[in-house]
Amino acid sequence: MQNQEELPLDAEMESMTSVKVSEADNWANIKDDDIMQQQSAIWAKEAEKLPFVGDKEPLSSLAAEYQSGSPILLEKIKVLNEKYAGIRRTRGDGNCFFRSFMFSYLLLKGLLGCQIKEHILVSQDREEVDRITTNVEKCKKTLQSLGYAEFTFEDFFALFLEQLESVMEENEASISHDELLQRSRDQSVSDYVVMFFRFVTSGEIRKRAEFFEPFILGLTNATVEQFCKSAVEPMGEESDHVHITALSDALGVPIRVIYLDRSSCDAGGVSVNHHDFIPASGDLPSVTAGGPETISPFINLLYRPGHYDILYPK
């Protein structure tokens, strides 16, 4: 890995995997110390370039990235421009899906959420917090029934509920947008919330193992339990549609993922695909009530192979 300068954000995890393999070939020639040092340097550089959650940027900054790149991608970004106004990048450390979800959810549910999305009324926020709190309680029961010792997850659950309460307007300790951003960038808060989501996701997958098994078999040879232990619960493991489905179902929060890749349709014109993850339970935020066909998720994530960022609708 000599070209660390050029290491693209979104390819970070993949490139690490390949390093492992190539290292094995000439294992004898490389000193562990050197590798570790180089890796810490890469991570430090990453952190410098981008906090866990970045600042909001206009969509034009996305186009700028591909200036001399694929014309298909540039065409697709033009299409995105019709519906989306901005992007907020997250660090490519394998936790980007959970981090994007955390920030979008808490922000939109918070005080400023009312200004960003008029239809989420302040009066409904208490209702939403209660609804999520109920779902979080269910997740706790799920983990207990799966045999997780309570002390392994309780700190993470408590910290998430604290964040949820703190974005409520009528709460005296209510925090501002800047404060939420600071917390999302503070490792001691941000990583704990990410880990909370990992627990919730893992619990949901294992609870509905029969449902998730075929999807997991499509990704890896692992059993459902092995998958959760190796690809969900450790920090830094990337998220796939299995993770997103499970988190969306467990918390009852719809998520839209917009795909920006090089695929093009046969018909000639360029279109941007998206997939809506709609909770299976029928337990939905009140703003989206009215049946699955009318649901428009308020969490919009931009997916580029290996990475998720937050998108802001117009």
Next chain:
Amino acid sequence: MTSPSASSRKVLSKIACGRLQKELVEWQVNPPAGFKHKVSDNLQRWVIEVNGAPGTLYANETYQLQVDFPEHYPMEAPQVIFVPPAPLHPHIYSNGHICLDILYDSWSPAMTVSSICISILSMLSSSPVKQRPADNDRYVKNCRNGRSPKETRWWFHDDKV
């Protein structure tokens, strides 16, 4: 993965302390079979006695595990080594370092000292042969500066043992 070498020497955070106290209580109520932990007033370092499981290559043998907790446990993995003499095993180096993914890349806060112990005993029990890793001498020589195994880039190549 986020652990610089110095972190293990820092004092435990408040969260780490609380979590370890709970783990200690749980251990006392329900210790994993084959392990003994002599409780001391040092919460940050546990020394645990391991007894090889009956019917395995390590039956009737006793070893000691040393578990050091970093400031940000459980977000960061503890450092787990055998106090030499370490068991003869294809994944255990003579300096006590253990090649086991859950201690490094695959660590998760969902794991506990108890679950680590169970994994290590299972690794011992499934060994078909008592021998050192092929690269033992070179690795141990490279570690002479007192390096933590958490600073090693492990390559987990064998899922059979």
